[in-house]
Amino acid sequence: MNTSTAHTDHYDPESSKIGMWLFLFTEMFLFGGLFLVYAVFRNKYSADFHHGAHELNAFIGTFNTVVLLISSMTVAMSITAIQKKNRKLAVNMIIITIVLALVFMLNKYFEWSYKFEYKLYPGSPVMMNLPQGEILFYGLYFMMTGLHALHVLIGIVLLVVNIFKIRSGKVHHERFSLLENSGLYWHLVDLIWIFLFPLLYLVT
Amino acid sequence: MVNTSQENYLEYRGRFKGLMGWLTSTDHKRIGLMYMYAIMFFFIIAALLGLLMRIEKIAPGQTIMDAQTYNGVFTIHGIIMIFIIVIPGLAAVFGNFFLPIMIGAKDVAFPKLNLLSWYIYIAGAIMGILSQFIGGGAPDTGWTFYVPYSAESGTNVMFALLAAFVLGFSSILTGLNFIVTIHRLRAPGMTWFKMPLFPWSLYATAWIQVLATPIIGITLLMVIAERTLNIGFFDPALGGDPLLFQHLFWIYSHPAVYVMILPAMGVVTEIFPTFSQKPVFGYGAIAISSLAIALVGYFVWGHHMFTTGISYWSRWFFSFLTFIVAVPSAIKVFNWISTMYGGSIDLKPPLLYAISFIFLFMIGGFTGLTLGALATNVQTHDTTFVVAHFHYIIFGGMGFAFFAGIHYWFPKIYGRMYSNRLAYIAWGILFVGFNLLYFPLFVIGIQGMPRRYFDYLPQFQTGHVISSIGAFILVAGLVVMFYNLIYYRRKGEIASANPWKGVTLEWQIPSPPPLENFEEIPVIKDKPYTFDNKEEKASTGN
Numbered sequence A: 001m002n003t004s005t006a007h008t009d010h011y012d013p014e015s016s017k018i019g020m021w022l023f024l025f026t027e028m029f030l031f032g033g034l035f036l037v038y039a040v041f042r043n044k045y046s047a048d049f050h051h052g053a054h055e056l057n058a059f060i061g062t063f064n065t066v067v068l069l070i071s072s073m074t075v076a077m078s079i080t081a082i083q084k085k086n087r088k089l090a091v092n093m094i095i096i097t098i099v100l101a102l103v104f105m106l107n108k109y110f111e112w113s114y115k116f117e118y119k120l121y122p123g124s125p126v127m128m129n130l131p132q133g134e135i136l137f138y139g140l141y142f143m144m145t146g147l148h149a150l151h152v153l154i155g156i157v158l159l160v161v162n163i164f165k166i167r168s169g170k171v172h173h174e175r176f177s178l179l180e181n182s183g184l185y186w187h188l189v190d191l192i193w194i195f196l197f198p199l200l201y202l203v204t
Numbered sequence B: 001m002v003n004t005s006q007e008n009y010l011e012y013r014g015r016f017k018g019l020m021g022w023l024t025s026t027d028h029k030r031i032g033l034m035y036m037y038a039i040m041f042f043f044i045i046a047a048l049l050g051l052l053m054r055i056e057k058i059a060p061g062q063t064i065m066d067a068q069t070y071n072g073v074f075t076i077h078g079i080i081m082i083f084i085i086v087i088p089g090l091a092a093v094f095g096n097f098f099l100p101i102m103i104g105a106k107d108v109a110f111p112k113l114n115l116l117s118w119y120i121y122i123a124g125a126i127m128g129i130l131s132q133f134i135g136g137g138a139p140d141t142g143w144t145f146y147v148p149y150s151a152e153s154g155t156n157v158m159f160a161l162l163a164a165f166v167l168g169f170s171s172i173l174t175g176l177n178f179i180v181t182i183h184r185l186r187a188p189g190m191t192w193f194k195m196p197l198f199p200w201s202l203y204a205t206a207w208i209q210v211l212a213t214p215i216i217g218i219t220l221l222m223v224i225a226e227r228t229l230n231i232g233f234f235d236p237a238l239g240g241d242p243l244l245f246q247h248l249f250w251i252y253s254h255p256a257v258y259v260m261i262l263p264a265m266g267v268v269t270e271i272f273p274t275f276s277q278k279p280v281f282g283y284g285a286i287a288i289s290s291l292a293i294a295l296v297g298y299f300v301w302g303h304h305m306f307t308t309g310i311s312y313w314s315r316w317f318f319s320f321l322t323f324i325v326a327v328p329s330a331i332k333v334f335n336w337i338s339t340m341y342g343g344s345i346d347l348k349p350p351l352l353y354a355i356s357f358i359f360l361f362m363i364g365g366f367t368g369l370t371l372g373a374l375a376t377n378v379q380t381h382d383t384t385f386v387v388a389h390f391h392y393i394i395f396g397g398m399g400f401a402f403f404a405g406i407h408y409w410f411p412k413i414y415g416r417m418y419s420n421r422l423a424y425i426a427w428g429i430l431f432v433g434f435n436l437l438y439f440p441l442f443v444i445g446i447q448g449m450p451r452r453y454f455d456y457l458p459q460f461q462t463g464h465v466i467s468s469i470g471a472f473i474l475v476a477g478l479v480v481m482f483y484n485l486i487y488y489r490r491k492g493e494i495a496s497a498n499p500w501k502g503v504t505l506e507w508q509i510p511s512p513p514p515l516e517n518f519e520e521i522p523v524i525k526d527k528p529y530t531f532d533n534k535e536e537k538a539s540t541g542n
């Protein structure tokens, strides 16, 4: 049947971009729920939160913030590159972004396993013996950074898909909505971290 | 206007035929119907569970099931009815089918995403049903999943929570799709205020879906973390706060009520002008009041928590806003009635259902104010008064609007006509059964009958017996209605393109609509609901 071309082959980058922004709103509200819980408990147990934040390694946190900020820049550069028809540079920029994301995840892995070594994880006897505010602080820490890490992984998958689509010529200088929207998603992952970092590491 | 050069969407053969042709179709009309069939299937299950509960309550003490089974039955009845039926409900069925047509588009903005939403919906629905049969027994928390019980119950709450999470995701994607569709795909010349009012109501609904659903998502994840990881946000023993859950839950679940009712209001807003042959009264007021409801509806969630010990001022605030949010609903009611005033009213089944929608919705709305007032809330909280109130809103409002919508658009969807006689009979039985079933619950609720109890004191028996009789009558009405619709969708008389003399775009194309809706995208010049009496001119030999 050739009557239905418009059904499958409808390309409107403006629509996809609005759709993506709406999706990003939902992501912000998802984390917003956790921020709300954070605000409530921080207000109730400010001394414990102060102490908990003190225990986190601010150096790793700062390092990871810098890593993510640079990765946001490289993903933006890959979009500019594809607009200028430089596919090779675009792919390379995405690869750098992915490497930076992996560095972030590796750091996170070390950070978490360091805590696990001290038997500090949700439900562990060590954690259950902490003051109540600290239990909640670490609960929030694990849940927020865990959910964020999950988003980093999804972002990595999206970026890998983009590499294949650029190589197969499906994403190019006239049709780069997928890359642009993946870039937007990546900025969101970055943005959420920008909020998590001071709330968890710096508010001492 | 009517042309038959294109195949209609029901007969169209794509790459696959038969069932696969439907399951792989990205056509918004087919997806709309797929939602409808799924919703009907689950509705029958949940309605039968409701009937079982009414049979249990026909006499005090244990009648047909024990207390734990009863807990499981009202929980799954609620989960299916709320998350699987009424939240997607009108938006997913009529929204999918008619939104693109009414704004003059060939499809929604993201057809593939639309199909994906349906699959996610089905996955969530199946998980909800499975939660009954696997693991530690049927969930028994009620559909509200209140902690601490939902964090402790040994039953299969996890699966039900995940099901609600997945269904929420589907709801978000549908909302997102509709917002983009309305922004980008309106026909040339259709400015915002030339858009029909059903799309307006869908637009307001979609924003609630996008902005409120993530909150329930993260809340359900927190309960899951509570159960699996002992994370303690809601556990007082670990410093958490169970009330925090109620806040988070109702931040979503009150706006969700408007996800259910706004499209219902949109549907009846289409019906009144058509059957009065008169432009809708107060077009702007109806359009804006939808947005107002969506906006104010965000800030009233605390009225579910008046008895939990929240502060005086927050109770005052939430009660005040609850009264405020009733205003735009009342504006709509006045507009519907004014639309009929002085029109040439044709009391066909769709209009009959729409009028009974107003009647039932108003009873539900006013009793909602009884619950929203601080003093009376203390008396009626957690009694069957609440049960009666929200069934009047959800079933009497959203349910009857759905029936109105399906009787209105049936000839367009299937190209056939149902039996008017059977439709009137079904309406009569449904209306009597509905009021017999739910009205006594107001009375015994005020007298102190708690909700969610499988047993009761003898003094409540009269009310319960009347209610149970009503349940049987209601089910009989449903059987007649379903028979009428299912049988005549293939066997009915061929319907014309515009049997009701409607003026919105869906009536300007053949019945059933061709695959791509419009041969040529229409250009809009007039306001919607402009009845210029073309027919009269034609008949007077113009």
Ligand SMILES: [Cu+2]
Pocket (backbone or CB within 6 Å): B253, B254, B257, B300, B301, B303, B304
């Ligand atoms: Cu409410």
